[in-house]
Amino acid sequence: MSEHMSRRDIDFLLYEWLDTLELPSRDRFAEHSRETFDGVLDLSEDIATKLFATHNKISDRTDPEIGPDGKVVLIPEIGQALSAFNDAGLIAASFDEELGGMQLPHTVARASTVIFQAANAATTSYAFLTVGNANLLAKYGTPAQIDTWVRPMLEGRFYGTMCLSEPQAGSSLADITTKATPVEGGSAELGDAYRIHGTKMWISGGDHELTENIVHLVLAKAPGGGPGVKGISLFIVPKFLPDGTRNDVALVGLNHKMGNRGTTNTLLNFGDGTFGDGDGAVGYLVGEAHRGLFYMFNMMNEARIGVGFLATALGYAGFQKSLEYAKVRTQGRPVDAKSADVAPVPIIEHADVMRMMLAQKSYVEGALALGLYCARLLDEEQTAADPDARDRAHLLLEVLTPIAKSWPSQWCLEANSLAIQVHGGYGYTTEFDVEQFYRDNRLNPIHEGAHGIHGLDLLGRKVIMDGGKGLQLLGETIGATVARAKAAGGESAEYADQLAAKVARLGEVTAQVWASGDPKLALANATAYLEAAGHIVVAWLWLDQSLSATGDDDFYRGKRAATKYFFAYELPKTTAQLDLLASLDRTTLDTDPSWL
């Protein structure tokens, strides 16, 4: 049993809420059953507890460094844990059997993932960056590229990275300057050969000695493309070439971070001559030239949902730790029994501590529900019998992706802050675990698109594309829950009314901001839109969960208490955000930087 995640909650979400057991009726998952799913989850808990959680703190205290030989030095526990993970076949959990994978539904594979992330976010990242890389190549690569790079990744012999950002171009990919020059020497099978010159920044897992090879997926500009993002192509640039020679990819430096320390984060030079003649690192084109961003976006959506899970896992681990603490730590007395003769009570009995526990629960379990709901949509998109259902799942996933990335990154970080607060002074010390979770989690609103970028994505793209079909579909989907909740009556019906009003208002506000006819003004408060939409979506998922939690045992009562909390304390926060949007406030546009 993992102490960082509630297995009861995972089982509830999979089997009582998301109808995961319907999936084995589909061809792709025909070999699976509750038994195989539980087997994977049991195995995940076992490995995560015994090999991942055990070195999380050591890893935090031992920032990776570059040894005298220029190689990255990591604590050995990282490699040992990952080996067990790979040997159990978990790195290929959701991949095709044909590629050596387990062909698990994404819903179950993600539930397995989050167990590892909660136990040790940093170590886990090496594997999941590789999964994302392999997914992209499995989809867009040639058979030879798959044989050469994907299969070894799915065996855990190679790891993968995504190389997008550059020192001068983080969020703005249009400004990357890494260049790709076509050369002789490639092959139709492995892809056209190019030489790559440039510098890539913030590359997680960018160098290490954990595997025989590292497969970098690199965005670079090849001749003949348009300006900006149109000129970008995608290349496989392995650390070692297929013939075993060292490619000219040089580790320039490691970034030292406030958290998430176990994952090396690197500055890499491609083609600077360190391991070559200066003619450039050898890269193999993926797919067609100039379509690099299209391929990468495919992987980025997955990576964004993955960041949401990472944030969720850290929030969840802090929730579990502070819950345990709040139940045993005694301090103070009830407001109505202040006499010193009365024994101090466990702090969870104080209203404000209970508030902090319910807030954490609503954030972390709400975020987990959101992430698994998205994974379920991905399964639906890929395996639903009805093509229309596939399209709907795809569209809904498009709308939900910015929220699935940003909402957990914001609120599970807040959960970690509350976990510290519940621990009092102890929570601020390195003797306890929660301060590390907080530091680790502060990364998540930054990478894979900074928080504000997702507001622009949601309000500027997702809710208006196809004439607003995405938002309409979200409204219909929530509407179905609202109808069920109304039929259920009682508190559910009250929540349904509140939620329906919010969804209607969100639709109105969306129309209002775009009716301005001025994209700059419409998008000025896109972050408030993102946050309001996120709270509405999570309120919906809480209501939906609560409809599956009608029993009398403590677990169901807890789900209903968290739902009650979310509707009383959280959803009303959106009123101010939606009012701000409706007012088309110009404060940020009209302030001159020189005034600050």
Add this chain to the structure above:
Amino acid sequence: MSEHMSRRDIDFLLYEWLDTLELPSRDRFAEHSRETFDGVLDLSEDIATKLFATHNKISDRTDPEIGPDGKVVLIPEIGQALSAFNDAGLIAASFDEELGGMQLPHTVARASTVIFQAANAATTSYAFLTVGNANLLAKYGTPAQIDTWVRPMLEGRFYGTMCLSEPQAGSSLADITTKATPVEGGSAELGDAYRIHGTKMWISGGDHELTENIVHLVLAKAPGGGPGVKGISLFIVPKFLPDGTRNDVALVGLNHKMGNRGTTNTLLNFGDGTFGDGDGAVGYLVGEAHRGLFYMFNMMNEARIGVGFLATALGYAGFQKSLEYAKVRTQGRPVDAKSADVAPVPIIEHADVMRMMLAQKSYVEGALALGLYCARLLDEEQTAADPDARDRAHLLLEVLTPIAKSWPSQWCLEANSLAIQVHGGYGYTTEFDVEQFYRDNRLNPIHEGAHGIHGLDLLGRKVIMDGGKGLQLLGETIGATVARAKAAGGESAEYADQLAAKVARLGEVTAQVWASGDPKLALANATAYLEAAGHIVVAWLWLDQSLSATGDDDFYRGKRAATKYFFAYELPKTTAQLDLLASLDRTTLDTDPSWL
């Protein structure tokens, strides 16, 4: 010039807003003038910049440790900086000339303090803990106690601590178990002698080699007191006794923290026999027995406002750093000019970055205004000619203290988070400064009364004492600003209407929760009350500042932009909080811990 604080802002607050130049007309400050005030601020900037800021990062990376001889090892820069501070007389800035002090107004002394805190919060704490200690003893100590302990503290030869918490009793002082037993050997001058046995936790500055001696102020239970807090007395327990012998105060361990590392934080044993015969550490009674908490509260109010300044300073430093960064870092293009042919713009030109800058500005300058306003009230309380004015200042300060502690601790931490966000990935690295500010600042919602405690203090004590006179006075004081703003017309009048409505609602809600007749229910959402009241108070102070910022230069425009931001983005957040309070929501009371 300090890069961590805006001197222009300090000057504005002191001279254009708080009418600090009226103070030299009072006897106590007759030796002072704008010239002496500016001299202190100039000197503070100079020492803070040259000696405090310069080792802030090194100090963070060099966690204090216990050397082989059992002594605390600090980097030498801490002692060097503090020596310069002491030698300049700044440690005694607000003390009586008779005690060797400068007899500066608190308003100016606090402005000096915050400059040091922004440059290096951790190093500064040794001095300001000492100031708090000396203040208490100067007020309640005997002449001999003052000569023996206060004078050396004001010369910087001794430092002081407050020893309240114990491992089992943090927020709950009723449960302390440290015992004081009266013995022969004291003197009427130095105070009755006691022997002290017990363990104190979280003692900042609890041990070090910076000074000849450390003066611990220790809460302990002496025979004959009532149960709980009534039995508590206050003792001076110096590390070295007046005859030079070592007192039995033993360093048991250092707490290793996520931030604020330069300040040692200790676990101390009193009377465990390490430096004595086991009969107990020698302590000298302060004032009368069993009135310890009364004396300590006097110091705690000051300490609480001090924590507010500490949080403010860290938030301010992050604001300054991120402002500088946002103006020079280029990335991306305006929403309405996306072509790659257009050069990237400084990120502050993006609406969401400007939002993050205005939010930070409104938090940190709002918090500084709040802190200095409280310092001005303290001057008023102590030196106003009219006794009635003194009483009013005292009462208003009582009401504002929980807000002055908690609001900056919450929102200047949020400012630090935004400063990281503005820096993107760079902000997450230890190469930049902002991640340290964020870690340092996470302490402030915890110590000197955890966040929730101040909600209970405000709603459970301050706003209802004397039949609600405190809240009434706050309402009248805000009302005066509202009247001036209405007279000014324009946007000011609009803000005045919004603010007046909020103040009225706060009054109604206060009455509503107490009308329940059930203290447990009335206080169930005291934290929401604290936060709503805090936002209303800071909105008032922004409106009041803006009325003094009517000129045309950039600085005044910036003040008005921040006011606009606060009324558009921040004040509306209180609606949901006040609605929650008015609903007398029982969620936290009705949830059983076993359900979580």
